[in-house]
Amino acid sequence: MSEPIPPISVVSHKNIQIVEFTNNKILDEANIEDIRKTLDSLIDEAERPSLLLDFVTVDHLSSAALGMLINTNNRVKSKNGQLRLANIKPQIMEVFVITKLNKLFKILPTREEALGSFL
Amino acid sequence: MQPVKLKFDFPSDLAQTRAVQQQIMQAVHDHGYADDAIFGIKLSLEEALVNAVKHGNKLDPKKSVHVRAEVGAQQVEITIEDEGPGFDRSKVPDPTADENLTKCSGRGLLLMEAYMTEVEYSNKGRRLRLLKKKN
Numbered sequence: 151m152s153e154p155i156p157p158i159s160v161v162s163h164k165n166i167q168i169v170e171f172t173n174n175k176i177l178d179e180a181n182i183e184d185i186r187k188t189l190d191s192l193i194d195e196a197e198r199p200s201l202l203l204d205f206v207t208v209d210h211l212s213s214a215a216l217g218m219l220i221n222t223n224n225r226v227k228s229k230n231g232q233l234r235l236a237n238i239k240p241q242i243m244e245v246f247v248i249t250k251l252n253k254l255f256k257i258l259p260t261r262e263e264a265l266g267s268f269l
Numbered sequence: 270m271q272p273v274k275l276k277f278d279f280p281s282d283l284a285q286t287r288a289v290q291q292q293i294m295q296a297v298h299d300h301g302y303a304d305d306a307i308f309g310i311k312l313s314l315e316e317a318l319v320n321a322v323k324h325g326n327k328l329d330p331k332k333s334v335h336v337r338a339e340v341g342a343q344q345v346e347i348t349i350e351d352e353g354p355g356f357d358r359s360k361v362p363d364p365t366a367d368e369n370l371t372k373c374s375g376r377g378l379l380l381m382e383a384y385m386t387e388v389e390y391s392n393k394g395r396r397l398r399l400l401k402k403k404n
Contacts, residue, residue: 177315178287179283179319210308210311210312212312212315212316212319212377213316213374213375213376213377213380214319214374216376217373217374217376218373220370220371220372220373221373223371224371241304241305241308245312245380248379248380248383249364249365249376249379249380250365250370251370253370254370254371
């Protein structure tokens with residue numbers, strides 16, 4: 151049996167963890183739970199987490215995925231860390247606007263702008 | 270192209286919703302709906318099926334979910350019914366209120382109502398009818 155593919159890939163840039171999603175659909179509960187656990191461990195490992203979620207690969211997400219992102223935001227904030235979202239495609243951005251979560255998250259158009267926005 | 274009628278009755282298991290979604294969305298693709306409509310129907314169907322299995326039937330394998338879909342040239346109509354206790358739409362908190370923005374759940378109905386042309390609740394909230402018109 152082959153090894154399961156990790157739900158996210160992580161690269162470090164200075165002290166910032168840049169996350170990309172492996173699957174273009176963040177819909178399936180099991181997949182969302184895998185992502186949540188992986189993000190939680192990234193947050194747990196850092197004293198003050200700086201996390202950039204790059205949505206370049208993402209074409210679909212569900213309200214369960216939004217819940218996972220809010221959980222991530224809450225946990226990062228509880229450790230006085232910083233969370234940025236970037237590269238969100240227009241259809242996905244509309245989901246953030248409908249739910250008004252564009253007010254909750256710091257969303258930047260590109261990865262470069264997001265990297266430059268960390269304090 | 271003739272309308273496609275689909276019927277599914279399955280136990281409360283999230284894994285079983287995948288095949289239901291795939292077959293309905295295949296029919297929607299085949300009828301030439303625009304990308305934005307496909308995105309909205311797919312998202313709404315995902316939310317409705319998860320609601321029926323998880324919140325309606327509370328993952329009880331003895332209870333079933335009943336789905337009927339009619340995909341035509343001008344509109345897509347999908348009815349999803351669970352065997353749970355039902356719910357009152359008017360009592361569901363507004364997830365966009367400032368005090369609810371950091372809550373991790375409660376956005377499915379809002380998204381369905383935003384993306385579909387009509388959303389109708391009946392049978393005490395157990396039956397949900399989603400309608401998407403092409404134009």
